[in-house]
Amino acid sequence: METILVKIFATALALSQVTTAPDAVKTQFDRARDQEQVVQLLRAGCTHMRKAFDIEDVNLDDFIATALDDPQTIASENKLFRGIDFADLQTAYSQFCTNEDVPVSAVDLADVIDFYNKAAADLPDHTKLKGMKLPGASVLLDGAGRPFAEIFEENQRRVWITLTDIPEHVQKAFLAAEDKRFYQHKGIDERGLIRAFVSSLAQSGRPQGGSTITQQIVKNLLVGDDLTYERKIREMIVASRVEQLLSKADILELYLNSVYLGRGSWGIEMAARSYFGKPASDLQLEEGALLAGLVKGPNYFSPDRHPGRARERLAYVLSRLREDEATSTDEPAKEMPPLPTLVAHERPRRDVGFYFMDQVGREAKAIAGIDAITLRTANRSAQRLIPPLRLMN
Secondary structure, three states: OOHHHHHHHHHHHHHHHHHHOHHHOOOOOOOOOOHHHHHHHHHHHHHHHHHHHHHOOOOHHHHHHHHHOOHHHHHOOOOEEOOEEHHHHHHHHHHHHOOOOOOOOOOOHHHHHHHHHHHHOOOOOHHHHOOOOOOOOEEEEOOOOOEEEEEOOOOOOOOOOOHHHOOHHHHHHHHHHHOOOOOOOOOOOHHHHHHHHHHHHHOOOOOOOOOOHHHHHHHHHHHOOOOOHHHHHHHHHHHHHHHHHOOHHHHHHHHHHHOEOOOOOEOHHHHHHHHHOOOHHHOOHHHHHHHHHHOOOOOOOOOOOOHHHHHHHHHHHHHHHHHOOOOOOOOOOOOOOOOOOOOOOOOOOOOOOHHHHHHHHHHHHHHHOOOOOOOOOOOHHHHOOOOOEEOOO
């Protein structure tokens, strides 16, 4: 059996469980005794997928057949495509999705179980996310009230705000760009995942992930972002658990405060200030859509370095909003909308006055009882760049 098929069906085993029985996901199977159970789980997962696609009037059999008949595959004299033997894949699909009797199974279930067991072992503690407030940034002012330096942990330059402080049209822009079925799925969007897998077979370049917002949180904060089947298995299982632990509002708030959006900004509030010189609560639709479009690639779609790409991405997000009827605007769609007005990019200053910052930290602890001046709490005072700490001359 091709190694890639072992990985594909181990991932399918995880997907089948989290979509059909999220409350009873097994992370370990016996390689001999549990093979029949694994067969039933794979078949149940495929039945679920077929129903999910039927909702959209898409015939999954035709969808898969189209992918398997990709011109790139037919044109190749080699039956292997990216390490996949398509004859074996078709046989396995017949065995598990159409319940056909096949003379010789293309899938070595013992190998699949071994791979799955290894990937699903020692999963990170998803309960860490409950009530999590990530570190924020503080601003140190000089005696004249001018910004002197920012204090923040590495890769944690943010200002945490609550979901209620983020306009609904901004929330919708991020959902349109990243996870249109956020409020319908339970952590895994099986339709998006299958489409991403098929697209990855047909197109060259970086494989698509089909990740939901919940999966992105799990990837960024718990399991890491290595591009492997093992990580995808772990990500799906943990995302399913997170959905049972947190409300949708909690998940979206954590996401919007943790995502990196370029200009050295983590989270929607710091990004709003960095790009537009205003709090997130004042963002207009186009401004929120621009920030939402940056999630996919803050550097690649940077309006500073690549304004053309940024405009294309903005047009995509706005079109998705209109398709989802998530915006009430009556304006006709613009094929290439102009970029919203940006403020000059001022890089955070952390390269001078370290001894002053150390002294401020000591005094904050001694006088105000503040253990750390990179705040982890969400409160109303965090709507500006954390109460500025003034350095007197």
